[in-house]
Amino acid sequence: MPSEMQQKFLDEKNKEKVEHFMEFNNKAEIIQKVRPPQQHPTLNVHEVSLMRKDQVILSYLYPARNIVLLKEYVKADVTAFGMDLIPCMSRVQKCDLLSSMAKISGYRAVIEASNFFSSYMIGQVTAAGSVNPAKVLSIRDGVAELAAIGAPKCLGAIVRAFDTRSAVRIQIESIGGEFLTLLPVEQIDVMKNKSVIVDLAAESEVNFNLAQLRHTILTSNGVTIIGETQISSKMAIHSLQMFFNHLYFLLDEMGKGVYLKINENKEIVYGLLAVAYGAIKWDSNRNPVSVTAAPEAKKDDKPVKIKKR
Template sequence: MSNKVGAPREINTGESRVALTPDSAVQLAKLGYSSIIETGAGVAAGFSDDAYRAAGVEVAPSAEALWASADVVVKVRPPEPSEVAYLSADKTLISFFYPGQNTELLELAKAKGANVIAMDMVPRISRAQKMDALSSMANIAGYRAVIEAGNNFGRFFTGQVTAAGKVPPAKVLVIGAGVAGLAAIGVATSLGAQTYAFDVRPEVAEQIESMGAEFVYLDFANGEGGGQQDGAATGGYAAPSSPEFREKQLAKFRELAPQIDIVITTALIPGRDAPKLWLADMVAAMKPGSVV
């Protein structure tokens, strides 16, 4: 049985996450696995090499040494082609991989004969909840999007009544109300913004409204009498929209663009590139100082 789990340093610019922490190494040790990390792999995430050593983790001097030594390699980002080159038939890679969008990468890994486990393909069922890295990361992304937007927005989120006059609350539009969208709605409403949200799945309207945001309805009649397209796919994901629905959606966004201060786009469809929903003309219609 493979018994050494290794985490290389993430090589994408700006990526500060690491796939193995000192705490998780301790948990792996209890299951009988030893751990190894590449030197400096955890620094951007706040974990020094010494913190790993204290948890019994071996520190490899280079990426080559790490990949050569580990039986199971854990990563956050999909591997770069230069990293796939380190794979072999006796190795297993566990990371985000997005096989639907990364056909060439999949073929490269296949040619190496390695086992690849794509964390983004873990089904959203209760039994697999502990492995739902996609949801846990989406939750952080939604939260962080509002914090980043606030940092770049020149006014208050909440309305203010001061001795010298009133300041209206910021208007925030969240597109897509999955895990990331709901996290964004939660933060925006708690900061006092007037929050609007849109999703192709009518059943999320209740969740949106229960969080204090307003659901954006479309004037779109489908077979059931209308109001919204039922864009729910299996497993709580959104399904692609019909061309007619997309036109209605874009028309609604064009109508909203001049009034909205902050737009947060979170809409995703599994196995495909994210749909383009906030287009150049909408950005142009927004007020100066607005944030996307």
């Protein structure tokens, strides 16, 4: 526990941070954020309530499980873009934040697993005997997550991968991985002692019901399960660099940083737009703009001039 003097210093620093936060928040026309708005730890109010009318926010959103947040955006009359809603099209790759973060997460997951794995990744032959290379299985490998195959392959491990989409087979085999046609039936309780699992979807609880959010646990049979969230943040330098580069390209698409024009006929804007004009635009059944034309932009909408300060 901090001493009375230390606590007083921390309180003063927190007050200073809050004052800076409120100053910039009140002036900003566009807010760029990583996580969705949440309860502010110091002000004890929800961050959406701190936003003013007509502000624009770009962040992760996860609308399927944050419908209440979308309704709060509507009440606040702000415009919200979900960076996790990027359409899967080659034309919008420069704004594809998910692919960049997935590549970092896939690579970092291997590093985290090797830290808990008490053996060599690459096979060894010595005068004292030989050591077999580690065996790595990467499950549900989309094209963006191929770093999870390339990294252990470079470290000398035997890499196998599984995905429900056979089209991914070419990408997996092109970087030296072995494609499995069936998901192994073995469960965690029959895995070898000292095995390691990194669950990149621990937050959504879709892979392993044993994974604990933001914790690393050891099962009764000696299997380590890492349930970290936002594992890309462990490589903060490159994560932030890529994150804000993608946001820059998105703003460039919507007015070159001088005007902010929400044109729903553009694939990127139509795909990412979650809340605008006092209504929820996101729909889980919505087709991409290339399949069905996006709704016409309002003719009376004028581009918003971004003030230079």
